Amino acid sequence: MQDYYCSIKKIFFNGVLLLSVLFAGCNSDESEIEEAQVVIDFSTPVTNVKSMSGFLHGIGPDRPSDSLLTPLAPKLLRSGTRFFESYQRKKALFNDAKQILVISGLWYHGPGKGFSVMPFDDYNVYENFLIDVAAQTKGEVIYDVWNEPDVGFVWTGTKEQFYECFKFTTEVLRRELGSKAVISAPSTHWIPEWIEGFAEYCEKERIAPDIFSFHELYETESPTSVREHLQHLRYDVINKKPFLQSNIKEIQVNEYGYQGSQHTPAMILGYLYNLEKGEADGACRACWREDGLSSCWNGTIGGLLTYGDLEPRAAWWTHKLYTESTNNRVFSQGNVPYVSNFAYISNNTPKIVIANSNSKKSINHFQIKIEGLQSVTTIPKDSVLVKFMSIPNTNTLPNSGLEILSEGYYKIHNDMLNINIDNIHSLANYVLEINPSN
Template identity: 35%
Template sequence: MTARLSRAVVPAFLTIVTLGVAGTPPARAGPPPATLTAVASVDFAHPEKVHSLVGFLHGLDDTQPPDRVVVPLHPTLWRGSLASASYDRATALGARYMFVLSDLWGYPGAGWYGRQAPWVDWDKWSAFVRDMAAENRSRRLIWDVWNEPDWPYFWTGSEAQYHELYRRAYVAIRQELGPDAIIAGPSVSVFRWDWLTRLLEFCRSADCEVDALSWHELPGGGAISSVGAHARRARLGLLHNPAYAQVGLRELDVSEYVGQRDALYGAEALGYVSQLENAGIKRAAHACWQEPSGVDDCHAHTLDGLLTATSLHPRAAWWALSWYARGTASRVWSQSADPALAIMAARAVDPRHAEIELGYLDTHDRALPATTDVQLDLSGVRHLRFAGRSGRVRIRAYRVRSTGEAQTAPTSMAPPSVVQGAPGRLVVRVRAVGLHDTVLLRLSAPSRRGRR
């Protein structure tokens, strides 16, 4: 991973500093293959109930970014300090607000904002949390106690001291707001099984609760394909573990996702959210980083880098996530046989269209060719209301290329080849999808002359 920057909101007079360098990316074995055909399947007869995982950090005031670029994303989570993102606007947009208490207390890397470390005087910390809870009694907040306590910029105490900090915050919030308030932790910088399990074990013995178990997915040198594996492990081993029922665990949140080197790519954005959605994550938020040009997306109205810094026009990741978001209400089963191909499908984005979204992403763990063909096995086509008994449809294809910090927009592709199989089944082949490209297949009724 490249040198990592603080994503906390700090006073304007403080400089965002480089925090350090993690491990180098794993070596890739040999040159990429000359060609690749990625295979995936969609079943339009198999609806799935899912949660949209479009969310953001900071960067929202009463008017900026404008609604024209926020509303199509249907954000479901906004994470901030209340000062860094407008609660009223975020909730009006349909998002749940995750309030990061530590963003207002301060961090050691920023001189504690003139305060002391919480463990110097625990009573002051408890009073601070109690005051915050009382001030925000009318707001439906998720209370994220501390950001990345495993990272020295944000925390220099011990893990045991973090546990005490969490317990005191839990007591203050429960006393002020009662049992319905959602309290989240530990919000570690990467998936750390040790931190997750030790917080749960601590609360089992200390009579506290962890309503939302949270961590960040910023893989750096690791493979993006690990994101889904982490979430599945946490769901099976922690969320569904009866041993943790007494601590009130009810959801898994990835409160920051997307590593710095993936932040400007559309296919990679789809890769993260598709894995998190398939693994049953409840809420998630896109991370913010410093761009190659120096723009700090944590302090700009760029939707964490989805928009250009000056004109606020969409980049590739904006298109990828807007297509993803509009499909969540009618999501159907889909599966890719290759981690380098992300796929999401929707049966009815409107009464006349179904959609399939594809992303060819760099998984960072193997060499990949510059383009891939995609073969799709579509079943349940007759369940599309516009297809009728024949199961015949028209398919149009659109591509968004990742253009770094520049704005971009979809362009039409050559129509994919379509072979009619058994009733209700189609085999579709999309050619020459470029690395980092996002492709949208838009299905509609065939023309009267029967063309697709």
């Protein structure tokens, strides 16, 4: 069967189902923690959930089909080099999504001549270029000044020259567009000297982007690092600089995800969960080269679909599941940062998403404590049928979505239900669906 489990055991003990999951080919070097817990209350709605659904490139003027895009409901779409090819299509499909225009992408195919010319080589040419961009877009997009100026072949100047370019770009666009000019920067990798150096420059010069942006792309044991970086940026950098605190409106991670784990459901859920917990205002999944082809430009939504046939992969189903979870979300709280957890109600059916988003740690005993089921009109007071499902980790192969692993009947006591799962290995994912028992 799937490559991430080999057998399921159902054991009833005092009315509680213990689901023991034994993995085939698991990493014997995994470290273990004894216990972890999630508490869920279906009677406590969570309002104003900020969806982290968003994508870098990956959507063409006619590929993929609308039916593969609309279930993902992205809130942030970032593009540059081919921005205008799909701009109108994205605008029509997702009228509540914000579109980010990466200025350096247009410059690359225009006056920049493949980055052989930099803005600081002739600011008169660059100014005329910016005036044209402003006239074309009319302030309807977010203006991302430069993509990854910390990378040498993308920005051939110094950090100080980038700071100067940021200031020049911001002043020209705000002059041309007034309050419609929403500026994003610096869009570097998470490199403290770049992030903090840029913040110090902005505070000193009293000029700030509307959106402070960065990229989270490095290999990591667990995506909890993005939460830590977001919190450090907000509370230790921005909030300690009065001018920035007053003028920066959002923090976005406009590229996230390590290439080696981009197709793994548990890692995807881990990034989305920690982006939420880190209080990001928006995020975009990165795109990469695979087998000599770029998933940025082939209509696969950054690798969510197979090449050629455009069939959903596990990653597509995972993003669809996450988007579904952002509607009718209810309270859930875990005690281990890398255990991603979302609880929500879909069509009067309570659902719970759990993922061990750590690539090196397993959990011996995991407890889900559920309250407030009586607030869901379809759920009886005495017992329920719980289905345990999972998205198979099929990597780049086509995938048909959730598969049922097991199901069992549970007694509800005083509107409370406990579920215990034993031996959750690294990168396991579960979806629990709670149904009437009759």
